[in-house]
Amino acid sequence: MSTSPGRERCAADEAATEHPEITYIGCARCGTLIAGLDGRYACSGCGWVNEWTEGYRPLPGDRGRGA
Numbered sequence: 514m515s516t517s518p519g520r521e522r523c524a525a526d527e528a529a530t531e532h533p534e535i536t537y538i539g540c541a542r543c544g545t546l547i548a549g550l551d552g553r554y555a556c557s558g559c560g561w562v563n564e565w566t567e568g569y570r571p572l573p574g575d576r577g578r579g580a
Contacts (some may be wrong), residue, residue: 533550533551534550534551534569535548535549535550536549536550536551536554536569537549538554540554540556540561541561541563542559542561543556543558543559543561545558545559549563551568551570552567552569553565553568
């Protein structure tokens, strides 16, 4: 007997539909309080942007794209 892939599929579906978290931080350059999604920030005051790899979870992939 093999295990059903249903449980793994449910976990993957939940992760894919999870909403991004709004996070706040003081801008590293000018100190302005800025909001971002999942730890990715861009300051509209001075133009500072943090590296995308500093986010709290991976960016969505290219699911559904045909090859």
